Amino acid sequence: MSSMMQVECKHVFLLVAILYIVQVDSRFPVMGLHSTGRAGSRCKILRLRGGEEQRRVQDDFIMGETQSLQSLQIGDVIGFGSFSTVHAGIGDGEIPVAVKRTRINSDDVVNLKRIEREISILGSLKHRNVVKLLHVMKEKGSHGEEVVSLVLERCLGGELFDFVNDFQTFHANGDRSWRRSNTTEVLTVKEEHIVKIIYHILVAVEYLHSQHVVHRDLKLENVMFEEPFNVDKEPVVKLIDFGFSREFGNERDMFTACGSTLYIAPEVLMAKETGLGYSSECDLWAVGVMSFILLCCKPPFSGPTSYDIGCAIKSGNYSYPDYALVSDEAKDFIAGLLELNPSKRLTARQALEHAWIRRYVPQEDEGWGRRIGKFLAVPRDSSKESCVGLSEGWEVSLGKWLRHMVPHWRASIRGRSKGLRSRVPVAG
Template sequence: MGRHEEDFVWKKNTENIQEIFDFMEELGSGAFSEVYMVKEKKTGKMFAMKCVKKKQNGDLNLENEITVLRRIKHDNVVGMEDFYESRTHYYLVMQLVSGGELFDRILDRGVYSERDASKVIQQVLQAVEYLHQSGVVHRDLKPENLLYYSPDEDSKIMISDFGLSKMVDNGIMSTACGTPGYVAPEVLAQKPYSRAVDCWSIGVITYILLCGYPPFYEETESRLFSKIMKAQYEFDSPFWDDISDSAKDFIRNMMQKNPSMRYTTDQALRHPWIIGKTARSQDIYYSVSVQIQKNFARSKWKVSPIQSLKPHVKRVIHGPPQSEIREGFTAERANENETLERKCLCCRSLTTHYYYCLNISMSPIGSLQEEGLYLHFSL
C-alpha cells in the first residue's frame, strides 16, 4: 500500500475473499468502496466488511484509517477485527452494528427528552475522551457517524467512520477537512487546530438533538462558513423555550469560537447536564421529531465529507434503497456548472414529497430542473 507497505506486514493476503466470507447483503457504497454484511465461514461470526479498490498511487487516507483503527479499542467505537488484501482490493473487517442511525432511533421512540439526549452525548464524550487520550482526533463527528450497537432499547451508541481521523504527535493539525455544518471555526479559517475541533462538533450534535435543526444554515456554503466562523447561532423561540438553561450552557461551552476557551471532553463530562443533574425529563419528542424529519429527511441520502475544504470540490449524493423509490426519471443532461459521475437518476422516496438526485457531483453549486421540480444543492 504505497510507501508505507512495511507498516502492514500483519495484513492477510487472499486471492479470493469469498473463500473466507459469505457476502450476505450490501450495507452501503461510495465512489471507491462498498460495505457488506458478511459471515465468516470458519466461525459463523457476522461482520461488516469495507471493500476498497486499490489505487495505482496508493491510498494514504486508507493507510491513516487503518493505523488509527489498529490503535483504538473502546466499547463505544466501531472496531476493526481483521484486514485482508487481494490483487485488486483491501478488505477491512469491522465490528457489525445493527441498531441503526441516531436520528432513525429518535424518530422510532415516540417519547424523547433532554435526558435521553444527555445520555447519548455522555457516551459520545466518553469515547472521544478515549480517542484524544490515545492521540487520535476524529475530525468528522456528525449524527450519521453515530450508530446503535443493537436494536435493543438500552443499546449503547457507537462512533464510526475514521476516514478523516488523524494521529497527532504535537496535537496540532493544519489540513482543512470535515463535513460542512459540523466543522469548527478555526478549521474554516485555515488556522492550525487541535483536538478541540471534535468538541465543537459534539456541541453542534447536541444542539440538533435538542431542537431537530442545525445551528447554522444558509443556501450557499460561503454564507454558511461565514456564520460558523463567527459562531453565529441562536436558541430560537419557540423551539428552545422548553429546553433547560443548563443544556444551553453546555452547548455554549462546547461551541466556543475560541478553541482555548472551549470545553475539553473532561470538562464536558463533568457538566451538570451531562451527569444527569439538570437534564429535563419533559417530553420534547413532537417538536424535535417534526424538525428532524423536515431538516434531515435525507438521512438515507448521504453527502460525503470533504477531504479538503477547497473551492470546486466534488461530492456525491446517494439515494434511498430501490424499494423506497416510488417514481423517477432520468436526466440526460446537466447545466454547465455540473459534472455527472454517471447518468443522473432523479426519484421520489416513499417517505418524502421531494425529488432527489442520485450519483451527481457538482462544482461548486449545481442545480437540476425537470417537470417543474427544482433541485438545488449548495456545495
C-alpha cells in the same frame, strides 16, 4: 540525613506501588506500555461471495492487533462513504460484520496513505464506544485495481442520523415523540436519553484524545447504536468511519479542511487563511453540533449553500427554535462546546463533568487501574517536544490518588513484602 532517607523511602514506596498496580490490574491495559501494531499480517482463508474459490490474501498494511478470520461472506451494500462502499457480512461463528471496501489505484498516493493511516489507527484502538477492526484484506478488483477491505464489527442499531429523523413531535414539557422506522411503535424520548447518548460519544472522544487521535469527521452519520434504541435500556453508541482521523501532538499543526460542512469547526475552516492550524478541539465542536441537533432536530448553523453555512459557523451565532424546550444546563453545555476560540472550548473531560451530563449520569469511580493507566499514558510520538505538559501538576494529582487508594492495597503490599522477607536472608 534522616530527612534525605525519608525522601528516598517515599520514592521507593511510590515505585513499588506503581509496579504493583501495573502488575495486578490486568483488566485495564496501561496506555503506552503495550504493543500497538505489527507489520505484514496475513489474512486467513476466506470464503468469498458467490462461491468463489478459497484463497489467501496478502496484507501489506501496518495495523494493530486484530482477530484471526477463518471465513467471511460478503452480502448487500448497506452504506456508502466518501471513498468506500460498506457491505453487510457474516464472519466466523455466523457473527454479523460490516465490510468496508475501498478501491485504490497504485498511483493514488494520497488515498493509499489515507487508508493506511485508518488501518493503523483503528487497529490500535480498543474501546467499547469505538467500532472494532476485526481484520484487513487486500485483493485485485475486476479492473486490476487494488481493493482493500476492512472487516469491522457491525452495529445493528442504525445511525444517529436516522434516530433524529424518526422524531415526530415536540411536547410542551420538552419530551419528544419518536417512531421507529418502518413500524407504528411510538416512544417518548426525554432529555435524559439524549444526555446518555452524548455521554457515550464524549467517553469515546476522550479516549481518542488520550491516545493522541483526532477523528475529524464526527457527525450523526458516523455514530451508530450498538443495538436498536430502547427507552428502557442504556443507549450504547460507537464511533465509526476513521477515514479522516490522524494522530496529533501538542501543536496545532493540521491545516487540511476536512469533515462535513454542518459539523466543521471554525478553526478548521480558517486554518489556511489564518495560518494558525487546528488540533483535537475540532472534535468537541462537532459534539456540540450533534448535541444541538439531537435536542432541536435542526443544525445550529445552516444556509442555502456551503459558503453560507461556513459564514454562519465563523460568526458563531445560533438560536434555539421555539418548538424545542431546552434546559438552561443543556444550553450552557452546548455553549461551552460551540466556543469559537478552541483554547476556551470545553475538553472532553470538562464536558463529561458538566452539570448537565452529571445530572443524568452520576460520577463513577474509574477504578485505580485506569487512573494509573491514564497517569502513565504517553503519546505515540515519544519525543521530548511531544511530552511537554504531559505531567503538569502530576504531583498534586498523584498525591490525591495515593491518599485515596492506600487503604485498598496497603495490606496486599505488606503481604507481598512479608513473603519476600521470608525468602531473602538478612545479614546481621
